[in-house]
Amino acid sequence: MSSFSESEERQELRKAVARLAGKYGREWFTAKARSGEKTTELWLEIGRNGYLGINIPEEYGGGGGGIGDIAAVCEELAAQGCPLLLMVVSPAICGTIITRYGTDEQKRRWLPGICDGTSTMAFAITEPDAGTNTHNITTTARRDGDEWVLNGRKIYISGVDEADHVLVVARAEALTSDGQKTGKVKPVLFVVPTDVEGFEYRHIPMEIVSPELQFQVFIDDVRLPGDALVGDEDGGLVQLFAGLNPERIMAASFSTGLARYAIDKAAAYAKERTVFRGAIGSHQAIAHPLAEVHIETEMARLMTQKAAALYDAGDDMGAGEAANMAKYAAAEAACRAADVAVQTHGGNGITQEYGVAGLLVATRAGRIAPVSREMILNFVAMHSLGLPKSY
Structure with a gap:
């Protein structure tokens, strides 16, 4: 059993x-x-x-x-x-x-x-003109003797100011066995020191209250030794997705943690706050929304645990589906939990003193990053339900 x-x-x-x-x-x-x-x-x-x-x-x-x-x-x-x-x-x-x-x-x-x-190592895949479409990234890597030369732009890269290195996703020209260009490109991964010449970054001001900042990254003729390449040069998307499934699982856990924090804060307030007769938590208008978001959060946690178990068991295909579902469910639950927490607190919910209003932006980011809810729905529609590809 x-x-x-x-x-x-x-x-x-x-x-x-x-x-x-x-x-x-x-x-x-x-x-x-x-x-x-x-x-x-x-x-x-x-x-x-x-x-x-x-x-x-x-x-x-x-x-x-x-x-x-x-x-x-x-x-x-x-x-x-x-x-x-x-x-x-x-x-x-x-x-x-x-x-x-x-x-x-x-x-x-x-x-x-x-x-x-x-x-600390940051991760750079998103680009200003590519967004979710990673097939359209334009950061290039070309061989120059025993070295690689990288050029490109990245955006919304977390924590570059705290990182010693950044794992950068670039594209290299595919070559035939005799060194001729095929006209195709392939994804490649490089570890880039943040202090290397030609690597610069600029802070992006955000509304979210977080000590970890977001940056736009500029990569101009950055020269790297051959051993900066991670994995097989011809490994393709398999190597990239080895990191993206864990990313979705972690994003789901990030969201369910925030949801739990919001629910705990709201439940504690609802047990103590009295306006008419008895604590406000005794009223179904307060109790039911909290119960609902608790249920939704626990369901998201279960799917997240399933995705992690599948990934750790080596089932990359099953983990991909479950990780996307978990990330979707967790972000939705967290957004609703933050909203319910603010509403439970009433006017106090939008003060800095009670510390729940900031969760509205923090949880909302989960619907967008690291992959949007719409792209997850596209994935599930196509891979889980067998519907025609829409993009």
């Missing part, structure tokens, strides 16, 4: 991360964000305790766990009001791709720092 409970080890992991994050809390997190400071103290403590690289093999400083473990860490941080966006990027996307496709030397060079938090 299958169990619908997570393993005892996973449950203990959740409790430990919740205790750690609870020492910091939402007020500390938002104060850092509003003052322009970073949450480095929390990030490094997560790393010291072995949670940051829990999905990375032990021989490179990690915990030897899977995506389900790092997703649990991400969710519990968000549930304590400390959502760390770079958890999605550095250990989950970059760490996974390097673990699966990097050389032994690349793993030894980059993974230990990702695990202990002393070296």
Whole structure:
């Protein structure tokens, strides 16, 4: 008989991360964000305790766990009001791709720092004129002797100012066996130092209250050694999607954590706040919306756990479908939870003091990034239901 409970080890992991994050809390997190400071103290403590690289093999400083473990860490941080966006990027996307496709030397060079938090890696795929259509990215990589030369633009790249390196998705010309151009291009992955000549970035002001900033990146004749290439030059989309499924699972966990935080805040307020007779939580107009979003959040958590289990079992096809569904369900639940939390608080819901209004923007981002809800619906319509492709 299958169990619908997570393993005892996973449950203990959740409790430990919740205790750690609870020492910091939402007020500390938002104060850092509003003052322009970073949450480095929390990030490094997560790393010291072995949670940051829990999905990375032990021989490179990690915990030897899977995506389900790092997703649990991400969710519990968000549930304590400390959502760390770079958890999605550095250990989950970059760490996974390097673990699966990097050389032994690349793993030894980059993974230990990702695990202990002393070296953060950003991920750059989105471009100003491509958006969700990754087939249209125009950042190019061309060979020049033993080196590669990169040129292009990226946008909405998280945490570049905190990163030592960026894993950049580019396109290279495909060649025949005798070195002739075929006229086709292929996706390739490079680790680019953020201090290399020709690499610049510009901050994009955002309404979201977060210590992790967004950037536009400019890549002009950036020269890289041959060993900056991660994976097989002809590996294609398989290597890229090795990081995108974990990205969706982590994004779902990020959203369900925020949803849980919003629901907990609203439920606590509803138990204490009295306006007419009894606490407002005794009134169905307050209680039912909270119950509904709790149900929706728990369903999204289950789908997220399913996606992680499929991915960790090596079922990339099944994980792709489940990860997209989980990301969709989690973002929808989080948006509704934030809205209900604000409404439960009434006028207090839009004050800084009560700390729930900022969740409206934070959760809304989940409907857009890392992949829009519309593209997920396209994916499900085509791959799950067998409907004709619409784009």
